[in-house]
Amino acid sequence: xxxxxxIVFLNGDYIPAKDAKLSIFDRGLLFxxxxxxxxxxxxxxxxxxxxxxxxxxRSLSELxxxxxxxxxxxxxxxxxxxxxxxxxxxxxYLQVTRGAADRNYLYSAEMTPNxxxxxxxxxxxxxxxxxLGVKMHAVPDLRWKRRDIKTTNLLGQVMAKKAAHDAGxxxxxxVDADGRVTEAASRSFFIVxxxxxxxPPVTEEILHGITRQVIVKVADSEELxxxxxxxxxxxxxxxxxxxxTGSSTTxxxxxxxxxxxxxxxxxxxxxxxxxxxxxxxxxxx
Amino acid sequence: xxxxxxIVFLNGDYIPAKDAKLSIFDRGLLFxxxxxxxxxxxxxxxxxxxxxxxxxxRSLSELxxxxxxxxxxxxxxxxxxxxxxxxxxxxxYLQVTRGAADRNYLYSAEMTPNxxxxxxxxxxxxxxxxxLGVKMHAVPDLRWKRRDIKTTNLLGQVMAKKAAHDAGxxxxxxVDADGRVTEAASRSFFIVxxxxxxxPPVTEEILHGITRQVIVKVADSEELxxxxxxxxxxxxxxxxxxxxTGSSTTxxxxxxxxxxxxxxxxxxxxxxxxxxxxxxxxxxx
Numbered sequence: 301x302x303x304x305x306x307i308v309f310l311n312g313d314y315i316p317a318k319d320a321k322l323s324i325f326d327r328g329l330l331f332x333x334x335x336x337x338x339x340x341x342x343x344x345x346x347x348x349x350x351x352x353x354x355x356x357x358r359s360l361s362e363l364x365x366x367x368x369x370x371x372x373x374x375x376x377x378x379x380x381x382x383x384x385x386x387x388x389x390x391x392x393y394l395q396v397t398r399g400a401a402d403r404n405y406l407y408s409a410e411m412t413p414n415x416x417x418x419x420x421x422x423x424x425x426x427x428x429x430x431x432l433g434v435k436m437h438a439v440p441d442l443r444w445k446r447r448d449i450k451t452t453n454l455l456g457q458v459m460a461k462k463a464a465h466d467a468g469x470x471x472x473x474x475v476d477a478d479g480r481v482t483e484a485a486s487r488s489f490f491i492v493x494x495x496x497x498x499x500p501p502v503t504e505e506i507l508h509g510i511t512r513q514v515i516v517k518v519a520d521s522e523e524l525x526x527x528x529x530x531x532x533x534x535x536x537x538x539x540x541x542x543x544x545t546g547s548s549t550t551x552x553x554x555x556x557x558x559x560x561x562x563x564x565x566x567x568x569x570x571x572x573x574x575x576x577x578x579x580x581x582x583x584x585x
Numbered sequence: 586x587x588x589x590x591x592i593v594f595l596n597g598d599y600i601p602a603k604d605a606k607l608s609i610f611d612r613g614l615l616f617x618x619x620x621x622x623x624x625x626x627x628x629x630x631x632x633x634x635x636x637x638x639x640x641x642x643r644s645l646s647e648l649x650x651x652x653x654x655x656x657x658x659x660x661x662x663x664x665x666x667x668x669x670x671x672x673x674x675x676x677x678y679l680q681v682t683r684g685a686a687d688r689n690y691l692y693s694a695e696m697t698p699n700x701x702x703x704x705x706x707x708x709x710x711x712x713x714x715x716x717l718g719v720k721m722h723a724v725p726d727l728r729w730k731r732r733d734i735k736t737t738n739l740l741g742q743v744m745a746k747k748a749a750h751d752a753g754x755x756x757x758x759x760v761d762a763d764g765r766v767t768e769a770a771s772r773s774f775f776i777v778x779x780x781x782x783x784x785p786p787v788t789e790e791i792l793h794g795i796t797r798q799v800i801v802k803v804a805d806s807e808e809l810x811x812x813x814x815x816x817x818x819x820x821x822x823x824x825x826x827x828x829x830t831g832s833s834t835t836x837x838x839x840x841x842x843x844x845x846x847x848x849x850x851x852x853x854x855x856x857x858x859x860x861x862x863x864x865x866x867x868x869x870x
Contacts, residue, residue, distance in 0.1 A: 303610065303687035310609065321606035322614065324595060324701045325588065329607065330680070331739040332617035363740075364747075393688055395615070402588035402705055403678055405739075405746035405771060416609045420687060442730040444741050453738040454616040454690075455648075456729050461690035462649075486690060 307384040308418040309377045311368075314384060322414055327407065328397030332453040335359035336395040339378065340511075340547045341419060342582050344388050346378045347547060351510045355450060356394070362449045365398055368415045381419040390421040391548040395452065425550050431575060433555035433567040434470035434544070438533055439463050441474035441482050448504045460485040471544065473536075473557055476505070480530040487546035488512035489554075491539035492570050497526040498539075511545040511578070518577045524570065533557075541568025550582075551575035592669040593703040594662045596653075599669060607699055612692065613682030617738040620644035621680040624663065625796075625832045626704060627867050629673050631663045632832060636795045640735060641679070647734045650683055653700045666704040675706040676833040680737065710835050716860060718840035718852040719755035719829070723818055724748050726759035726767050733789045745770040756829065758821075758842055761790070765815040772831035773797035774839075776824035777855050782811040783824075796830040796863070803862045809855065818842070826853025835867075836860035 304318040328334035337356050340347035353371045360367050369377075378392045399411035442456040460472035464485065472485040482500060483489045488509035490499045497519055500506050516526050536542060542554040542562045551574050553567035562568075589603040613619035622641050625632035638656045645652050654662075663677045684696035727741040745757035749770065757770040767785060768774050773794035776783045782804055785791050801811050821827060827839040827847045836859050838852035847853075 308609065317608075317610065320609045322609060323602075324593065324605045324607060324680075324703070325602065326614070329611070329613050329619070329682075330621075330678075330737060331743050332737050333740060333743055334614070336615075363744075393615075395609075397614075403703075405743050406750055407743070407747070418609070418688075440730070444729045444738070445725070445727040446741070446744075451740055452615060452617050453729070453740050455618055455736050455738050456731070458616050458618055458690050458692070459648075459731075462692075465691055 310416045323400040325400040326397050330403055334395055334397035334452045335450055338547050339392040341390045347582055348510050359450045368413045377417050385419055387419050387421045389424040392419050430552045433553040435556040436471055436473045436554055437464040437467040437469035438473045438475055438557055441476040446504055447507050457485045475533055479532050482506050484544055487544040490543050491536055492541035493539050499528055500530055501528040511547050515545050515574050518574055541571050543571035550578050595701045608685040610685040611682050615688055619680055619682035619737045620735055623832050624677040626675045632867055633795050644735045653698045662702050670704055672704050672706045674709040677704050715837045718838040720841040721756055721758045721839055722749040722752040722754035723758045723760055723842055726761040731789055732792050742770045760818055764817050767791050769829055772829040775828050776821055777826035778824050784813055785815055786813040796832050800830050800859050803859055826856050828856035835863050
């Protein structure tokens with residue numbers, strides 16, 4: 301099914317994607333003045349809905365943007381999109397823009413936001429081979445400084461993904477000017493050393509990943525210790541394990557970064573355990 | 586005239602702005618995967634057309650994006666927009682997006698770009714009071730690292746402009762983490778000390794301003810010396826003059842930054858001279 305034949309949500313209406321359009325004066329298009337969320341759809345269930353809504357509300361609030369819909373309605377939108385398009389596994393995408401106006405950096409507080417959402421199908425996580433581990437490609441982190449706001453200013457990530465793809469890697473690993481490993485182009489990144497999970501601190505310098513947040517709780521319930529601090533690429537290369545988390549991929553073990561093999565080159569024991577726990581938890585939710 | 590009643594250009598057609606729309610799957614909207622140009626319209630003339638086209642071509646090339654139109658056709662578009670809308674003074678806006686596809690950071694080389702352009706009216710430069718000098722507000726430079734590519738990843742600039750507006754300032758002055766003054770939120774920034782014009786070097790850290798480039802040539806022809814090097818906010822406060830350049834404002838003297846008066850608090854002699862020369866040059870072009 302071509303994506304333009306799917307049914308999408310736009311400002312209250314469920315319409316064919318080919319008819320879903322916004323003005324060229326929309327500030328999402330002119331200034332990337334927009335926030336978004338991506339949520340997993342797993343076996344018909346919307347993963348971590350409340351946490352994604354909390355983050356959406358925070359992103360909107362940081363940008364002085366009103367939330368066009370009450371929280372409960374977003375759940376109805378996602379459920380109807382899955383049902384209308386007959387999709388059981390994949391991801392939901394939701395975007396809110398500040399709205400349309402004559403081009404001016406300054407915005408009016410009275411603007412009407414635009415909101416749209418769609419669902420894209422993907423193989424169920426269990427049917428992908430990501431549990432076998434993936435390779436990554438390290439690149440400089442070119443992004444702006446407010447990475448904690450989930451905005452559509454994503455060209456740095458697009459360029460990193462292109463470089464990773466050209467290098468035959470699953471995702472890019474971003475390293476900032478101070479040599480700190482921040483995260484992947486579209487996922488959170490963890491290392492494990494001596495049975496301790498290490499993750500960057502939750503600051504403005506990283507996206508506050510929802511699956512990351514859930515996985516830290518899962519680790520805690522499994523009596524695994526997690527430490528939040530910055531680490532360098534050298535520390536990654538000597539880690540016992542490394543793994544990614546993301547809403548449409550859950551937990552993915554990382555076995556190599558460019559020419560550097562992580563641990564014994566096999567998916568990490570802790571990464572696989574967290575992945576199983578997360579999938580079991582989602583299946584039972 | 587409401588902006589939605591104006592005639593705009595979209596992919597070859599001249600249509601009412603209210604009908605000019607792009608798919609919600611356009612990568613300009615989802616990833617800010619788009620470049621743009623803003624050009625001055627002064628007394629019916631398109632300012633610095635060839636230089637803007639050179640920069641557009643460079644931005645597209647840096648992002649592996651094809652140019653949808655030959656250079657000469659853009660001039661026809663601008664001239665027709667001015668004529669259809671009966672606008673003599675203002676600015677042209679031109680944007681090229683990578684096109685629409687199902688959401689994926691990775692793009693295909695075969696995508697069809699979308700191109701649109703519009704004109705917005707403004708008072709003629711000579712009828713504004715910017716020659717009297719403006720105040721600015723200093724803020725941290727939050728932008729990404731490839732500021733030399735003129736993309737729509739502009740949320741950092743939007744936030745800076747909002748802060749400047751709230752502080753009663755004409756524009757924001759961006760200062761990076763190393764204490765270097767890069768530029769204004771939407772204009773280039775210069776200082777003058779002991780009759781030497783000082784401007785940041787042309788690197789990936791600043792936008793390569795077209796009016797900036799022309800003004801450097803004008804200064805050269807006036808036998809004024811220009812030095813390209815980084816400078817700090819402290820150096821700005823002790824400068825003899827400061828000024829902005831931009832395609833829709835030409836040269837604007839800066840007389841104050843927050844509570845710090847520049848020079849004697851009056852528009853600088855060199856800034857005003859460059860402004861007059863630029864306006865005369867454009868009028869005679």
